[in-house]
Amino acid sequence: MKINKIIVRHLKMPMKHPFTTSFGTINDKSFLLLEVHTEEGIVGFGECVAFEAPWYTEETVKTCWHMLEDFLIPIILQKDISHPNDVTKLFESIRKNKMAKASIEGAVWDIYAIASNQPLAKVLGGTKEKIDVGISLGIQPTIEKQIEVVGKYIAEGYKRIKVKIKPGWDVEVIKKLRETFPDVPMMADANSAYTLKDIDILKQLDEFNLMMIEQPLAYDDIVDHATLQKQLQTPICLDESILSLEDARKAIELGSCGIINIKIGRVGGISEAIKIHDYCKSKGIPVWCGGMLEAGIGRAHNIALTSLSNFVLPGDTAGSSHYFEEDIIQPEVVVEDGTIREAQTVGIGYEPNRKAIEKYTVSSKTYNYI
Ligand SMILES: O=C(O)CCC(=O)C1=CC=C[C@@H](O)[C@@H]1C(=O)O
Ligand SMILES: [Mg+2]
Incomplete structure (x- = not known):
């Protein structure tokens, strides 16, 4: 072509x-x-x-x-x-x-x-017909509001809840959330807001049975994350630090993380995303598909990628109506009981x-x- x-x-x-x-x-x-x-x-x-x-x-x-x-x-x-x-x-x-x-x-x-x-998911080598979906929730003005918002999305059936943390908005918030929702699959994303000097705070998060802590340290670091991972029971998930298959290889060899969040844009495209997926699978490292608050086209690409077999953890691909009054695709992306059905039609399916x-x-x- x-x-x-x-x-x-x-x-x-x-x-x-x-x-x-x-x-x-x-x-x-x-x-x-x-x-x-x-x-x-x-x-x-x-x-x-x-x-x-x-x-x-x-x-x-x-x-x-x-x-x-x-x-x-x-x-x-x-x-x-x-x-x-x-x-x-x-x-x-x-x-x-x-x-x-x-x-x-x-x-x-x-x-x-x-x-x-063929549908894009098939062309990519995907095998799943349905994918599990989580939701990423922004920081709220108060802890009460955060609990209310988390409760709303648990009721909607999302398979895991991700909350954002930062210094001053961490242990106390997670503690209250855990008291209110003891069994819900939950994780925290820090977007690089901490350094190793905060290790005592980060270690306190081990108490709350989180699925993972996402990108606690610098956006370009894998060395300090390895030091931190040795002292944490909770798996670290790397997001910002992984820009390529080579980054993933080095992070896994160093023991910087137990999980990787794959975002197509961050790694330069679907081809590199598949390489990272396959490498992680060979090393027993689970992956999930991160989100960038995408509109429908980007969301459709994420959904197709998530059909690959090592996307074993729910991704950040919530339904269109969570983000926008109206999406730029038809039909819009719909989440039912925390899952999305892979499109069976040709191309991205929307x-x-x-x-x-x-x-x-x-x-x-x-x-x-x-
Ligand atoms: O698309 C979504 O719903 C996930 C949004 C989300 O968590 C993020 C989007 C963009 C930058 C970050 O704040 C964050 C992330 O780091 O994963
Ligand atoms: Mg992140």
Whole structure:
């Protein structure tokens, strides 16, 4: 196949609830959506998961658009591509910028699945028909409110609850949550808010039977995490620290974590995500699919990836209606009893909702091969 046109749209979608973590609050989901056309007339979609500000990784909506326009789109247009893995190879000369790269690669996987007349999950080697889903809840103004919000989602059937922690909002909150919900699968995500100096606080969390503690230490660290893991019973899950298969290999060899959260954008695409999945499986390290508050296209890619067999822990792929009044796909993603059914139709399994895409687009640009 040859790509001859790419439309980049910048969308802004109001979120139903603000999402607060250790580094700030998101009220609107602002992101790039890619519509990729081939010479044969196949159209695939990719979602770029970079946020407006560089607080999760260094990429932003603007840096991604710059990388797409000035480097990645010129490389990819009119090249012979026989498999999505070719995209990763074509982008090899460009360092990092993983979310920008993944947005094109995701669309090419969509195109590849359509051309193969198969659902994306099958093309990726997925075997599950239904996936378990957890929910990630932002920091609330009070502990009472946090308990109320957690209770609401337990009642909805989500298979595990993830809460955000930060210094001053940790042991006390988790203790109260555990007293109220003694048996619920629960975990805490710190988004790198601690250092080894906080080891006594982190060790106190061992008391609460958490499934894991996600990314307690620096976003680029695996050494201190290994030191910490030796002193904790609760498994550490790495998120921000794992940008590639090589990172996963080193972290596992060092004993920095017992679990890995795989996010397609963070690792540069679905091909790298599958490699990390397979490696973790061979080492007995369970994985789960993280979320970036995606709209429907990115969510559909996450759901397809989660059909692979070593995604044994519930992911952060909640239903569309948890995030938005209206999603940009049809049908929307629906969670029933804490599970999502894998789409059986060709491609990502959901149709783009053109009216909604139009409504939330604030600017766009079309790139043709000249
Ligand atoms: O998409 C979701 O529902 C999960 C959201 C979530 O937990 C995160 C999204 C983006 C950055 C972080 O705050 C966090 C994470 O680290 O996993
Ligand atoms: Mg995280």
